[in-house]
Amino acid sequence: MFLCCSLRSFGCSAEVEETLKRIQGQKGVQGIIIVNSEGIPIKTTLDNSSTVQYAGLIHQLVMKARSTIRDMDPQNDLTFLRVRSKKNEIMIAPDKDYFLIVIQNPSD
Amino acid sequence: MEIVHVYTKLRGEFGRQCLFSDRPAELMVDIPADPSLALQFIQKTPRDQALQACRDMSEHQVNTERFESESCGINHVQGGWPKDVDPEEMEQTIRFRKKVEKDESYVNSILQLGSVMEHCIRQNNAVDIYQEYFEKEEEVEESQEPPSAKTINIFRDPNEVKRTVTGLSWHPDCGRKLAAAYSCLDFQKTNKDMSLDSYIWDVENPNRPEMTLKPASPLVCLDYNPKDSHTLVGGSYNGQIAYWDTRRGSQPVELSSLEQSHRDPVYKIIWLQSKTGTDAFSASTDGQVLWWDVRKLNEPTERLVLDPGREGNLDRALGAISLEFEPTMPTKFMVGTEQGVVVSCNRKAKTPSEKIVCTYDGHHGPVYALQRNPFFPKNFLTVGDWTARIWSEDIKESSIMWTKYQMSYLMDACWSPVRPSVFFTVKTDGVLDVWDVLFKQNEPTLRLKVCDKALYSLRVQDNGRLVACGSKQGEATLLEICSGLSTIQKNEKSLLAAMFERETKREKILEARQREIRLKERSRSEQSREEEAGRGDGEESPDQLIARAEKDFYSLVETELRRREDETQQEKGVCEEKEVKDEAETSETLQ
Numbered sequence: 001m002f003l004c005c006s007l008r009s010f011g012c013s014a015e016v017e018e019t020l021k022r023i024q025g026q027k028g029v030q031g032i033i034i035v036n037s038e039g040i041p042i043k044t045t046l047d048n049s050s051t052v053q054y055a056g057l058i059h060q061l062v063m064k065a066r067s068t069i070r071d072m073d074p075q076n077d078l079t080f081l082r083v084r085s086k087k088n089e090i091m092i093a094p095d096k097d098y099f100l101i102v103i104q105n106p107s108d
Numbered sequence: 109m110e111i112v113h114v115y116t117k118l119r120g121e122f123g124r125q126c127l128f129s130d131r132p133a134e135l136m137v138d139i140p141a142d143p144s145l146a147l148q149f150i151q152k153t154p155r156d157q158a159l160q161a162c163r164d165m166s167e168h169q170v171n172t173e174r175f176e177s178e179s180c181g182i183n184h185v186q187g188g189w190p191k192d193v194d195p196e197e198m199e200q201t202i203r204f205r206k207k208v209e210k211d212e213s214y215v216n217s218i219l220q221l222g223s224v225m226e227h228c229i230r231q232n233n234a235v236d237i238y239q240e241y242f243e244k245e246e247e248v249e250e251s252q253e254p255p256s257a258k259t260i261n262i263f264r265d266p267n268e269v270k271r272t273v274t275g276l277s278w279h280p281d282c283g284r285k286l287a288a289a290y291s292c293l294d295f296q297k298t299n300k301d302m303s304l305d306s307y308i309w310d311v312e313n314p315n316r317p318e319m320t321l322k323p324a325s326p327l328v329c330l331d332y333n334p335k336d337s338h339t340l341v342g343g344s345y346n347g348q349i350a351y352w353d354t355r356r357g358s359q360p361v362e363l364s365s366l367e368q369s370h371r372d373p374v375y376k377i378i379w380l381q382s383k384t385g386t387d388a389f390s391a392s393t394d395g396q397v398l399w400w401d402v403r404k405l406n407e408p409t410e411r412l413v414l415d416p417g418r419e420g421n422l423d424r425a426l427g428a429i430s431l432e433f434e435p436t437m438p439t440k441f442m443v444g445t446e447q448g449v450v451v452s453c454n455r456k457a458k459t460p461s462e463k464i465v466c467t468y469d470g471h472h473g474p475v476y477a478l479q480r481n482p483f484f485p486k487n488f489l490t491v492g493d494w495t496a497r498i499w500s501e502d503i504k505e506s507s508i509m510w511t512k513y514q515m516s517y518l519m520d521a522c523w524s525p526v527r528p529s530v531f532f533t534v535k536t537d538g539v540l541d542v543w544d545v546l547f548k549q550n551e552p553t554l555r556l557k558v559c560d561k562a563l564y565s566l567r568v569q570d571n572g573r574l575v576a577c578g579s580k581q582g583e584a585t586l587l588e589i590c591s592g593l594s595t596i597q598k599n600e601k602s603l604l605a606a607m608f609e610r611e612t613k614r615e616k617i618l619e620a621r622q623r624e625i626r627l628k629e630r631s632r633s634e635q636s637r638e639e640e641a642g643r644g645d646g647e648e649s650p651d652q653l654i655a656r657a658e659k660d661f662y663s664l665v666e667t668e669l670r671r672r673e674d675e676t677q678q679e680k681g682v683c684e685e686k687e688v689k690d691e692a693e694t695s696e697t698l699q
Contacts, residue, residue: 016215019222026229034218040189042208080224091228093221097213100221106232 023102030088033101035059042098054090058101062094111137169315255542255554256590257575261314265290265582267303273578275329276567280337283569284311285318286576288584291326291345293373293564298326306330306342308354311574311586322358323350328373334435335385341402343374343390351402364405370394376431381438389433391443395425397453414443414451418461426451432478434485440465442488444475450490452501470497470507477521477566483528483601487608491521496533496543500612505619508611511543512550520565526572527596529604534563534577542593546603554593558585 023032024045031046039059044051066078081092088105113136189201208214263286265271275289287308292298306327307317321327323344330342340352342360347370350360370392377390380399387409389399399410414426430444439456448471457463471492480488486501487508494514497507516537524530529546530553538559541552558577565578572594578584 013209013215016209016218016222019219019226023222023226023229026226027233029229036208038189040204042205042214080228082228089232091225093225095217095221098217098221100218100225102225102229104229104232106236 026104028105030103030105032103035099035101037097046103054101054103058090058092058099062092062099066094109137109139171313171315253590253592255544255593257540257542257554257556257587257593259558259585260574260588261311261586263288263307263309263314263317263584263586266307266317267305267582269299269302270580270582271302271326272564272580273582273584274564275327275342276565276576276578276584277330277332277340278567278569278576280332280334280570283571283574285309286311286567286584286586287321287330287332287340288576288578289327289330289342290582291328291373293328302326305358309584319354320358321352321360323360324348324363329376331377331379331388333379333385335379339402341377341379341388341400343370343377343392345373347371347374347392347394349374349377349388349390349398349400349405351405362402362405364400365407368407370396370398372427375429378431378433380433381435389431389441391428391431393427393429393446395422395427397428397431397443412453412463414445414464416449416451416464416467418464427474429474430476430478432480432488434480437485442478442480444478444490444492446474448472448475448492450475450478450499466504468499468504468507470499471495473517476519479522481523481528482525484605484608489521489523489531491518491533494518496521496531498545498608498611500608500615503612503615503619505622506615508608508615509545509549519563520577522566522568524568524572524594525570526594528601530593532566532568532575534558534566536562538563538579540566540575540577540587542589544593545607546597546600556587558587559583 020032020043023029031050032044033041033046033051033054034043035041035055035058039055041051041055046054061083062078062081065081069076069078078094081094083090083092088103091102091104093100093102189204265273271290271292273288274291274293277287279285279287285308287306289306290303292302304323304326306321306323308319308321310318321330321340321342323342325344325346325348327342327344327350330340333339333341338354340354342350342352344350346366348366349364349369351362352358353361370390371394372392374390374392377388379385380387380389384401386402387399388402389397391397395414397412397414398408400408413422414428415421415424416426417424426445426447426449428443429446432442432444434440440452440454443451443453445451448469450468450470452465452468453463454465455463457465468490471490473493475490475492477491478488481498488499488501490497490499490507494517496511496518498509499507514535516535516539518533518535521531521533524532527544530542530544533541533543533552535541538557538561540556540558540563542554542556544553547553559579559581561580561583563577563579567576569575573589573591575587575589576584577587
């Protein structure tokens with residue numbers, strides 16, 4: 001049982017790596033950051049200073065967006081957040097404990 | 109004379125305590141008054157001398173620079189690490205991260221989020237959902253904000269006796285300084301204590317003028333030299349012209365001689381464009397326009413008498429009250445007169461009679477302001493009596509556009525240097541009007557009540573945003589116009605050109621019609637005059653007309669007086685009758 005669990009978690013960890021690699025390989029993707037609910041960046045493909053900046057700022061943004069949605073309708077919840085800017089697009093997929101942030105530059 | 113008092117004391121009594129006692133007063137010395145000594149002194153009638161023992165105080169003014177503040181947020185980073193992990197330590201953070209990555213919930217959530225994310229990424233790559241579809245269309249920028257203006261500063265006359273701000277001139281480079289001429293234009297009402305000074309103000313400091321100009325007689329107008337920003341020329345109340353150099357102090361560097369100057373106050377003086385940059389010309393109500401070279405102010409270089417009969421006759425000359433000069437047309441200039449006539453002149457004419465080219469008759473009162481449109485020099489703006497009129501040079505009979513009669517007298521006007529369809533006027537009820545001809549013709553676009561007293565003068569700065577206006581109480585107010593009225597709109601020039609052309613054509617057609625009608629009448633009257641050849645002179649000279657008018661007037665007055673006398677007589681008669689009747693009644697009742 002124990003072995004099975006650990007194998008599974010080991011295997012799943014590899015799946016995570018594979019997913020992230022796939023995302024990274026998509027056209028226009030500039031960087032990926034995974035942030036936990038405390039605002040600590042767990043995994044990142046960008047340099048440290050940008051990561052820290054993104055993590056801190058986006059964390060606050062997601063909290064605000066989520067509270068906005070829930071204030072309007074307590075049954076509702078935030079599922080995805082896209083921030084489009086002149087230079088690129090920041091996509092944030094929030095979860096209960098973690099967020100996944102991807103910065104993409106749709107060059108078309 | 110020595111005064112000596114002697115007293116004696118026994119030796120044995122030395123050292124004894126003093127016993128004081130009262131004694132009546134004794135006259136010791138009597139010095140009689142010696143009137144001859146008074147001759148050495150000058151008597152001063154009772155003087156009031158105030159003394160005060162207190163600290164020396166001094167007064168200073170401080171004007172702070174505008175304090176600019178900005179609000180911005182602070183980014184707070186590196187928070188949230190648990191207590192046992194030190195963010196600086198690489199090892200600890202890596203260990204923490206690895207621990208989180210092994211967590212099952214982490215794996216699950218990341219897988220799920222990853223799939224959602226991929227969907228969106230692919231969507232982005234497939235179609236640009238934020239593509240601008242209508243980029244090529246022109247942006248119709250309509251400034252929805254209503255026109256407005258705000259007062260920035262008020263420069264008050266520091267003297268006790270307030271004088272009118274009769275002339276204003278902006279410093280030619282970027283307009284940081286404003287020169288204002290102060291004088292009292294009321295006829296013979298000048299206060300003896302009135303100060304003669306005029307001031308140059310720094311726009312940022314309304315507390316104290318930057319420089320004082322001390323002429324011999326109050327200045328009615330002044331002008332900065334557009335080529336040399338240190339020199340100014342001013343026309344004064346007694347007709348003299350004065351020339352200042354701000355580097356050399358408050359006294360005029362040169363003053364024109366009294367015999368050769370104007371005989372009336374100089375109402376306008378303008379610098380000319382010349383190679384030496386030292387020529388100016390001035391106009392006054394004595395009917396002359398004089399040209400000066402500021403290096404030699406003892407006599408004018410040229411003289412022109414505004415005689416409509418073109419004979420140089422000073423008795424019939426029109427008094428000039430405003431001047432106009434456009435640097436792009438250096439040989440032509442225009443003069444606005446007290447009689448309501450605008451005279452257009454050519455400086456380079458060969459004979460003096462040809463100097464006056466033509467006249468435009470339109471106002472009922474003095475033409476207080478005259479200016480060509482900086483974008484359309486063929487059209488000019490005049491202000492006088494209760495209207496403002498726009499003229500075209502080609503139409504001499506009447507103006508092509510005019511405002512309706514306002515409630516109070518218009519004193520000054522000028523075009524905006526950046527927008528061809530905007531002009532400003534000031535009135536004697538203290539109102540500054542901003543007119544935008546393309547927007548509204550029958551009403552000003554913006555009406556601002558600047559102060560309670562009459563406004564006398566107005567000047568727009570070259571950037572078109574700052575406007576200075578001067579009032580009767582010596583206040584010069586600086587206003588900033590909103591950007592909608594000081595930035596040129598699209599197609600403005602072409603629209604305005606079309607408007608001017610249209611109005612000019614209309615006037616031309618009207619003029620042609622008038623001429624036709626007059627021709628017809630003249631031919632008809634000539635025919636009728638031939639028929640009545642024996643009848644006496646058809647035209648009366650002006651004197652005869654005046655005599656006839658006087659006779660009519662006096663006969664009318666006499667008949668009116670007689671009628672009134674008859675009326676009072678009748679009334680008196682009625683009263684008397686009534687009194688008699690009353691008396692009779694009362695006597696009856698008594699009985």
